[in-house]
Each structure stands twice: as C-alpha cells, then as structure tokens.
Amino acid sequence: MMVKDEEENIHRCLESMQEIIARNDVELIIVDTGSSDSTDHIAKKYTDKVYYHLWNDHFAEMRNVTISYAEGEWLFILDADEQLVDVPKMKNLLENLWYFKDYNTITININNFTSSKNDKTVLLTAHRLFRNSRDFQYKGAVHNQPQYKEPLYHSEINFNHYGYLNDDTELMEKKFQRTSKILKDELQKDPDNIYYHYQLARSYNMYKDYTAALETIKHAMKLAKSQNVNLNKFQYLYINYAKIAQNAKEFNDVIYICEEGLNLFPEQIDLIYMKGLSHFVLQQNDKAVEAFSNYLKLYEKKNLLTVMNDITIEVFYAGEENKKNALQILYKMLYEKKSYEEAIYYAEQDSENSDAIQIIISSLLHLKDYTGLVKKYCKLKVTIEANELIEKIENEKHSLSVEQQKEMESAFSKVQDPYGLLNVIRTSNENETPILINDFLNNYDVQTLHPVYYDIFLYLLDNSNKFIQKIKRFNAITIKKIASRINYAEYDQSKIIETILHYRVRQNDIESNRVLAAVANVVLLNLRDDQLKNYYKLFIKYIESGKNFVSLLYQKERLRLIYRSLNDEEHKFFIILCFVEESIQNNNIDSAMNYYREAVKQYPYMARFLSMYLSELCAEFAYSFIQASDYSNALTMFEESLLLTDSSSYQKMILEEIDKIQGQL
Template identity: 35%
Template sequence: MSYNHYLTFGVGRLTMDKKIKLSICMIVKDEEKNLGRCLVSMRSLISRPDVELIIVDTGSTDKTIEIAQRYTPAVYFHEWNGNFSDMRNISISYAKGEWLFIIDADEELQDPEKLGLLLDRPELPQFNTVVIRVKNFISSDYSVFVVNKSERLFRNNEFCYQGSVHNQPQFQAPILFITDVFIKHYGYNSDDAELMEKKFKRTSELLINELKRDPDNIYYHFQLSRTYSMHDDLKEAFDEATYAYALLKEKDAKTQAKYIYVFNEFVRTACLLGKFEEAIEVCLKGLSINQNYIDLQYYLALCYEKLGNEVLAYESRIQFLNLHNKFTQDGFEDNGLIELYKLDDYSKGEVLFKIAHFHYNKGEIEKSEEYLQNVDDYEPKVRLYTRVLIDGKKYTRLREYYDSLPEERKDRFIADLEMHRNALDKQAQDQLALAFMEGKEIYNKFNKVRAADPDRAWVEAKQFLSEHNMDELPLLYSDVFASLLLNTIILWQELKKLKSSTIRNIVKQLYDDAGNRNALSELILNIKIRPDDYQGNRIYISTAYVLIVAALELHKTKIVEAQPEFRRIFEGYVEKGINYIQYLYQMERIRLIYKTVENTEEQFFMLMYLYDQAIQAKNRKVAIKYMGEATSFYPVMSPFLKQKAKELTIELQKENIIWDIETVSKQGHVNDNGEGSLTVLHGAIEIANQMNHLVTGLKNQNVNARSLNYYPSYLSYQNDYALDLSEIKDEQRKQQEQEAIFEKAMDCFNVFHFHYGTSMLPGLADLPLLRQAGKKVVMHHWGSDVRMESIAKKLNPFIQVKNQNEEQIKRLLSYLGEQIDHCFVADAELYEYVKDYYKNVSFVRQAIDTTVYQPSEDFVPRNIKPTIVHAPTSPEFKGTKYILQAIENLKIKYDFTFTLVQNTSHEEAKKIYQHADIIVDQILGGSHGLLSLEAMAMGKPVICYLTDFMKEFYPQELPIVSASPETIEARIEMLLKDFELRKELGVRGRKYVETYHDLNKVSSALKDIYLHGE
C-alpha cells in the first residue's frame, strides 16, 4: 500500500473526545519482528470502546504497516526528520483521549488488566502523570533485566516531548507512582546485529550533535555513555560517564540526588574496565546521597571482592539483600531512583550464592546451606550445594536433593559428586554409596556395586555390566571395574567386549585412584597372553599404554625410566603390539607401507618390528634409523625409546672399542729403543684431560697407547674409547659390556694405567686378574680420591675435603696397595696420603699440550679495563665466594671486566681464557691445578693459593702469585695496578710450563717408568 493512503499531518491538534479515556500512541519503523508481540499484549485494552490505538509510521519498508492495520485504522505516515520528540508529538497530535499512553514496538504490556483497572480508579483525575515500571531485558533468556521507572501515562492537556534523542516528556505534577504495572522492553537484547548497529549509529550521532550545542548537559553525557556501553565500546563509555560525573560533582546536593543514576553509570563502566578502587569511592559517595540505591550496593560488594576484601564484600551483600527485600517484598518505593539494574531475581540469586560461598569458606556449613536453599538450581549452585552437604555429612539430604533435580541437571550433579567423593575417606564413601544405592536409575545400580560386600562386589559388577554398555556410559562408571581387578578372568572377559579407546579410558580412570595402581601393574606384569590371542594382545597394549603414559605424567621421566617394572611393561607393550599388528597387516609388506599408515600406534609397532628385524640381522645402523623414526612418529614413548637408542649406541661403541683393541693387538708396535712391544691402556675415567694428554704424549713416543673413559662429562674431553656406563640402566648388562671389553684388553695391553681409584670392572674385580696375568698395573691418584681431612688440615688450614669418609678411603688404598705395586701422584701433598699403602710411589707432573695451550696471536694485553677470569668446577672447594667478594670490593675502585666460567665445555672455556688478562685459580687447595698450568701455557698471570709446604716442592721459578682467602683482594689489586708485572708473569709462566709440564717430556718420563720401574 502506498503512503498516499495515509492521512498526512496537518497543523494543530485534534480536539479531545471526552468519550475516549485513553489514546495509545506509537511511532514505528521496520518493526515487523516486534510490533505483533506488542499489540497482542494490549489486545484486551485496545478492545475497550474508550481506548484508541494510534500508530505513526516513519518510513517502513517491511510488513510493519500491514501488521498495524490489523489492530487499528488510525495508521499515519510522517517522514523521519531525525528528531524523536517531533515524532512523538506528531503521534500525540492525533490523540482524542483524556489520557495518553506511550509505548514502543520493542516493548509489550505485561499487565494490561491492571492498567485497565487504573483507568477506572476514582482518584485518577487528581493526577496529571502516572509512572509505571519497565523491565529492560539484557540477557537472551530474559532472566536478567534492569528495572526503571518511566512516565508513560499523561493527561492530554498540552503535553509534549522535548529532545531529539532521548525524548524527555514535559510532564506535570501531581504524579501517581504505580508499582504493579510493568512494561517489558526487549530493545537492549536484539539478535538482529544489523538493526542494533543502526540504532547505535543513529543514537550516538544524535547525542554527539546535541552535545555540540550543549556540551555540559549531564543527561546527554550519561546517555552517550550508556549507548557506547551497549555497543561494547567500554573505554568511550567510561570517558563519557567520567565527564558526566565530573560535571555533577560541581552541583549542589539536590541536583546530585536528581542525577543519582550518573553515579551508577560511572561505577558500572569502571568495574567493566577493572577500575575497582575508583568505583568504590563513587559507590560510597552515591550511597551517602541515597542509601537505598541497591545497584551501588551491588557494585560496592563486587569491588571489594575483586580487591580481595571478602569481609567488606560480604557486608555489602547483606545490605543488598536487605534492600532487595525492601523493594520487592515490602513494596518500598523511592521516587528518587529512576532506574534499577539489580532488582531482578538473577542478581539476587548471584548475591545469595556468594554469601553462601563466604560462609562455606569459613566452615559455616549450616549458614551456607541456609542461603543456598533460596538460590535457583543452576550449575554453580549445584556444585557448591553438593560440597556443603558432603562436608556436613548429610548424605540422606544429598540424595533427596538429587531426587528433586530435573533430569537435565542430574548428570552435572553426579559429576560433581564423584569429584568430591574421591577426596572422602573410605567410611564416608561407603555411607555415600548406601545413600544412593536404592532406585532404578543407573547411578543407583552403580552405587549398589560399590556398597556390596567385597566377596560379592564382582557379582554385582558383572550384573551391572550385563545390563549396560560401557562404550556408551560416562567414564565415572569405570569404577565398576575396580571390583574386578582381583578376578582377572572375568575382568579380561568384560574388557574384550569394549572398544580399545574405552579400555584406555577405563584404565586411566582406575589408575587415577592410587589404590588401584599396584593391582593394575601386577595384572599387566603377570598376565600370560599367547602371541596368537588377538583380543588378549589388544587389551594388553590398551592397558599398558595407559600405565606407561600415566606414570610418565605422574612422575619425572627419569624416575620412570629407571624403574625396572616400567621397562618391563614397555617391553611387553612393544611385544604385544607387534603380535597385534600381525593380525592386521601382511608383515612382509610392512617396510613398504609403514609411512602411509594413519594410526600412529600401529605405525610405531611396525617400526619396532623392523627394528627387531634389523637387530637380528646385526644391521645396527638400520636399527638406529628405525629407532629414530619411531621416536619421531610416536614421541609419547620417547623416554623409553631414547634409552633403547642409547643402549644400541653403547653396543655399537663397545663393538668399535673391541675392534680397535683387536687392531692394536695386531699392530704390535715396537718402541724406538727396540725394547719390545709396549701397549698401554689408560682408564677408566678422565681427570682434567690428563689421560688424553698422557696418551697423546705416549703416542708421540711411538708407544701404542689408548685411553678408555667410562664416565664422560659435560667438559667433553677427547678419549680414544668412551662408553658412558651411566646410560646403561640394567646392572647385569652393564657388567657384561665391561667384561667384554676387559677380556679383549687383557689379550692386547701389557700396561694398565688406572686413574682416580677406578679400573675396568665393577668393584675393582679386574685387579687380581691382571696381577695373576702378570700385567704391569699402576694407579694414578689426583686429589679428592685419596685426600684425608686429618692429614690435609695439618698441611693446609684452608683446604676443603670432598670425601669425609676417611675409613672408606683407607680401605680403598689398602686394597689397591695389595693388588698394585706402583702408584703415581702429581705433588708432595698427595704423596702424604698414599706413601704408606704402595711399595713404589712416583711423581708424574701434570701434562699440558703446549701446542694447543699457547698465547693467542689475536690477544693484546689490556692496560685499561683488563679482564679477570675465574673458572670453578667446584665453587665450595675453590674458594669462589671469597673471590667474588674481593671482586665486588675492587669494582668500587677499579674499572675491569669479570667473567665466571661454569658449566661450559673445555673447548669453550679455553676460548675465554685466551682473552683474559688475569686468571684466578683456587685459593683454598694449597697447590696449583690444571687451570693454572693451562693459563700459564697461554701466557696469562695466575693467582692461586700455594702452601709453604708445596712451595718447597715446586721448582723455584714457578711464577704463580699465591693468595689465600685473607689476601686475595690485595693480590688481585696488585696485578690490576701493575700492567708490566702481568706481562712479565705471562712470559715466565709460558716458559715454566714448557720446561716442566710439556706432555712429551712428561710422557717420556712415564715411558721409562713403564719399562724400568722408576
């Protein structure tokens, strides 16, 4: 229908018809989704002969006009002019009734009968305006709404609206306030995003334009804040609320009371942005103006909660409840509060819930239950109420509450109940089962299993499983299988009925109860399954997988790796997995297809099968390849796979060692003096790179020598043979590997040079065998392996001793002295510890490769800002804390760089030493270590503590600056101040090492001892 059919607005207002009591006036545009609902709600009112309905359309393009004409012939068109008040006034101009009722299309009248009765009340003529209440819904389920008072009925006596945006009625007193007539407003919760966006743009633009004309209008700033807030522009909303509040603060008390809603808008937006302290200040100010403002009381509690003040939050919530009851139950009316957000049942329920939670946290179970009883059964209430009743041991009441719940909430209740049940003791769990066992629901039957006597529990469990399919039940019912753990046959029968994924879920659920873990492990370790038992193998791998992964999650990886039972479970998992895939695939085609298999577990079993095949074929390189792929494809098992790969690598290393030993045996080198074949093996631990240096020197002397290191470290020293025994977890296998190497070494080498109290077999078991075989055996001691505190403290008051068990050291030396005639030490201090245990003790100086450790061509000594380096392998034994304190003190007076070298490979550390100006070694030990020698070889001045006893032993030309904890600061300062002395010490140090510690000179002397005994 064209707009020409509508009556066009003329000049003036229609004459009031005294027969018409009420004119319902509406303005609409494109409201086909809402208008029908609104008009239906007023149908009983519209049908009265003394009520008319007037609708002004401002340009609809949908079916709005068609809907309107079903209810009234008084439908008019007026083009939208951008001013809401103008449009309202146009609709009023058609009214002939004594009273005007204003309503919008996105609203509906909740109480049309009550409004009709109001029209007939004899006292109505005494008033000019009637205020009713509006529920503004702000949640999709209409449970949350804002209640505000709104002037909606006006005497038709020159009444009009003003304001282009939020059209404000220019009403007259007296005013009648009605509390039992409500309008429902849906406009704040539209699902039509496009429509809401249009409303936002229209409203915000109009408000901004009005504020350009009237920038200090408090009401317009308030409305713009609300508009931004509804559009989720929170910062802009807060800014506008802040501006409105700033304007209001300058006003008198009466004006502040009139615009009290600005306080709430400021607080609400501040809370949304987390500005809780600011919000509290405004809440308290607002409540001092109007103590009945329930919204401010709500937000005050929220702010206290967010800031961690639970007591003040609780007190504010009690005040909130008092106000809520005052408004909703006592019929209290506060004409100064135009709009209330928190009168809805949802807000009340939320506050009741938090009060209950406060009492629960204080252990006041009865009070908590009292408040919870008045909260609707939504999920948080169900969870807390469950805990309250459990903690109060009210199991019968808990059952009654369960029975009262609607079906859709029972599953949530059960899940929460089961979670809390796990924390109860056995007696409480049994009482809970008894409370829930009666009934026909599945949860009742489940608890019947739990409540059964131990000797009948498996019968009840079997009955339960016969009636219910575990593949379709929630995991909590897995507990039924706990009753079958001791009846392996029935357990296995029931598991065979289930999917593998269900079995894993059940086992995980059982494993989470610590009381079931031993039974599960025993089951999987002792069960016997034939290789051709498809179902048995399937159940086994499903169960073993969970036990392995759960153990890795529960414990540290290394702990699980080290425990034999888990390694056995892993080995069984792999074995049964290979059996399992033989039912699914043609094994001769596995190598061709394994990369295309989508199931990663089956892919893993294929790779382990191929690995086993490669091992059997002794193709270890291919085996390592498959092991690497298995680790990559199935990382969940990587802790065990990596260990397996390490063991395979160790096997390869052992074979390479044996192969090289056999090569040495065949070569049979003769030394340059023609004294026969001399083959030497150093072992079995590297100390400060000495094995490497000594063996290198021997090789340079044309001696067929090798070094064997069973304990490689992070320092990454180089040795001929390295086999990390710590990586072999199986002690029996570890011994077998050592024995295999020893057997070959016995046939090849005629000199065995051991270090640091070690040898080739566990418990030094090889020493009697070597002695019996007539081999020359020497033991080289280096320090903490023989240092005894009772002797050390007499030689050096500062020394720190690692091994405090002197009796253990003495027993070791006694045994070594019985089996070995000759011992080597580096200096006079160590001689004092061993002299009474060996027939022969020789001094063998520490060896340095002077071709590797030499001054750097790139380094230029620094006179300005020198670099000091300290490298403690064991800070407590090197005196590091005294050195660091001295450095801190000297930094106040001098400009220098300090570098502390720790947990660094030897090669990386050497690079740092090369660019040092001063190197500080130990200041407690009383003798120089390898670091001092390496530093001197590189031309560096060295600070190190030397006792008077050791100074007599060392050559007089030793150019080390001696410093103790008492003198370290002064000695460093001396070198910092004397650049020329630093250079001189560097030159002398290099010459000293070349003279006394060059590896070729030391090894030449060593060879003479091998050949001639001295």
C-alpha cells in the same frame, strides 16, 4: 514519532507495530527532523503521514510538533529505537479503550538494553498513552517530560529499548555530543537547576567519563541540600550518585551515599544492592553478607515495593541476573567463613549453577552430613546431568579421610541407581565383589557413564585373569580410559603393572594381546623420567603384545603391503618394530637402524624406551651369532648395543663380551 537518522532502527520498530498501525482506528504520524539517511524512505512504507521539521535543539518543542498532527482521541508516543514485545496485549488495550474512559494516562514497561548482547537491562515504567486534550504538551529541552493528567493506569505492555547500548561507541558519541550540548546551554541560563546537573552527570556516565560524571552528580546533590528542598523527592539522585561512584570505582563513596539514601528510603533495592557490592569489592565480607541478605529479602517482595511502581524511578538491580549474582556472592562468602548451613541455604536457591552445587556438596561433607548429601544427590539428579553431579561429589570426596570416605560410600550404597551400586561394590567384601561387578556390567553400559564407574575394575586387579577377561569386551579407547582412571585414581600404581606383567598370554591370543598393549600404553605414557628403568619390563611386555596383536590382526605376511596406508599410528609403530627385529635377525643393521628411526618418528611418545629396547635386541642377536660361532657378526651386534645404551652397568657387561670375542678372533 519524531525521528532523525534512524535507518538502523525504524524498520524493526515499525515491523513490531505492524498489526497495530494496520488498524482503521490508528494513524501513524512521523516527523523527520533532518535525516541524511534513508529513514524517511523506510517510514513512507508504513504511513503517508510523514512530515519534515528541522531540529531545533529542543526535544519538547519537537515532540509537541508531532502531537499537533494527531487527530485521534488518544496519543501514543513511540521512539524509533523501541520495539513492541507484547503485541496481543497492545491489541487488547486498543480494542477495549472504552474501559479506560475514566483514565487520562496509561503507562508501559520499558526494558532498556545497555549492551548489544541484550544481556543487560534497566527496568523503567514510562507514560506513553495520553488522552488527546488541547492543553496536553511536553516540557524540557533534553529529557522532555509529558505534562500528563491523572488518573493513571499501569498496563503490563512491554517494549524493548535499544537507544543506549554502551558498547556501541559511535552511538554513545553521537548521543553524548547532542545531549551534553543542550544541557550545558540550559545550565548557562539556569546554573542552579538540579535536574539539569543530574541529567548532565548521567550523560557523562553513559559516555564513560566517570570522573566528570561523579563531579557533576556531587554538585547536583550539593545543590539539593543547599536549597533546603525535601530530599525525599530526590530518590533518583541517590541512586544515580551511587551508580556513578560505582562506575568510577569509588566504593567508599558508594557506601556513604547508599547509607544516606537508605535512611530516607529503607526499601530502595538498588541502593542496598550497590552497598553490598561495594562492601564485597572492599573485602568487608560481614557487611556484604548483611547487605546482600537484606537485598534478597527485598527481592522476594519486589512487586510490593514502592519503587517498582514509581514511574519516575529507573530500577537497575531488580532483575533475575542481579538476584543470582547476589546469591553467588553470598554463598561463596559464607562458605569461606565456614558458615556451611547458611551457604547451603542460599546455594539451594541457585541449584542450577555449577558453583552452587559444588558449595552444597562441599558444605555437607564439611558438616559430615552424608545422609543429607545422599538426599541432595537424589533430588538434584532429577534436574542436573548425573555425571556432572557425580564428578563434583567424587572430587570433594578426596578431601576426606579414609574412614570418612567409607562412611560416605556406605550412605550412597543405599541409593537405587548405578552410583549406588558402585558404592555397594566399594563397600563389599572380596567374595561378593566379582558377583556385584558382573551384576553391574550386565545392567549398565559403563561406556556411557562417568569415568568414576571404571573404578569397578580396580577391584579385579588382584586377579589378572578376571581383570583382562572383563575388559576384553571394550574397544581400545575405552580400555585406555579404564587404565587411565585406575592409573590416576591415587591407587597403588604397582597393582596394574603387576597385573600386566603376571598375565600369561599366548602369542596367538589376539584379544588378550590387544588388551595388554592398550593398558600398558597408558601406564608407560604417564611415567616420570626417573621411573623409566624400573618399568622397562613393562615396555617389553607392551612391545611383545603389540607386535603379536598386529601380526594377527593384519596377517604377518601382509604387513609390508599395508602398513603405510594405516591411520592408526600405534599399530604402524608395532609393525615397524617387527621390521626392526626382522632386519637385525637378518644381520642387516643399516635397515634396522632406518626402521628404528622411523619407529621413533611414527610414535615419538615411546622414544625414551626404544634405544634401551634396540640395545637389548642387538645384544640378544649377538649371543645367537656366538652360538653359531659367527664372532664377526656377534662383535658388530655388541658394538651397536653399546652405542644404544646409557646404562653404565649394561655398558660394562657389553664391553666384557666384546673382550671375549676379540680373544676368539
């Protein structure tokens, strides 16, 4: 190893190699080239063979210094920013070196991470184990190349590399300044060196100076073409040209160089991927579909591709995340083109993805293939959360005509699960429905299922008694969820309102009052301003049910003692309204108004109804005073009622009553 200022990396590296360097037949040699941090201190915890040689701006020469200290039969070259992943495989290789007596070089696999999140990698095969012959050495001032001998053995040992994390700006700055300086110095000596121009372009690219990178890689390509060299030897140049042009957002350049490269390397998986991506960005969808379709064909046989076994070539776009990205672009474009069968074909290969499931469901509905949708549902629900799947189906269902919805419901009614039974209920006649709903509620806990199952209660709205009785079993939260589902499910809202208004409830029936208040609450909170006057009767039913409920729940005589300690804001609201009514009844208007303001503050969601309610309440008590011939208090009540209403017709009626009273005074 040669190291410099690697205190952040070297511990991780050597810990991963601990079982290897602990062997008796292994020596760890570390050459420090001028660290100013604690790198050498950490290194000495793992080996006593730490040497010091000042950095001379020449990678190969420094690498050769490290080799000069080695005494073993084999050399293994390791960098401090690397980490051994496959310890057992590495141990197995060392224990069976006799097997490699006919080989001179062994390769490893490098997962080159380009993000600190470890979610982006570049795959690379690297020569790292060499027979320690006297003439073995490295060459190259920057990207030092081992002068290895064949035959080669390709191992499956994996290492991670963290040396080029693009989002680590300090690291990138440090490496760019060091590498670019050396390359520029070398180009002063050899200005037509294609490889040095290529490496300088890569340095600019990693530094995110894409303009300089593109200019430099173009110059490298121009040199390659002008020198009459065999372009088949410059596959790496085409790949990096396209990648740099892509980073520079010069997508026409990407397409041009990819097409040129694919003429030379028809199965170059990176070029076909970048070509597809560029067509997609430029909204050339037909060409993007063609490119990504070809990419996926190559991906399926990627282990057989020459490039995957060419250790001189980095592979950027052959990972699982690249395959998924290609699939997602493909099935979304095909869906937009209304090529539904093809969209389904590709989406099925990404069936754990939420968007893919949506595409499959929507495509099958467009094809009116309800039987196919049922089969897909039965297959997917094994691996995907059933509620998520049902939500997607139900969302897409709304795009169908009523007749098509019935066809779909009929197809799903044959499925033996809760969703199947829901669709049996949907397609049943009015005589069968109550029996089926009973069956459903006896077999399934609707509270654990998707909200769509609350639809079963919709079919009971024609019978308010059955509806109220069935939902009594649930707590207030679930009752409000049921009411919300019915209220929002694009059904006739008047049905649920009629159910509440027509249900006759006794004042001492705590459960029925609880249910009515909960259902009415949902409807009232979701009314538009222009609907308020039309639904005032519903508000009165809500208030009366709520007041009855809290009076029974907490005992009417104890309400003043406990209401301030309650956490339920709606319960407190009902209790305060009991106090409003009591204050008016006692002709204590100031107290009533104070409680009224407290009610608005406690539950502001109903403020738009409260002034109407208080106005009517004052008028109601005014009439009581008239019957008792108490015209003075009656006048006070009517005046308060007049101030609280904004209804012109109601104001006219109150004024007429005031005129009558004044005639009596």
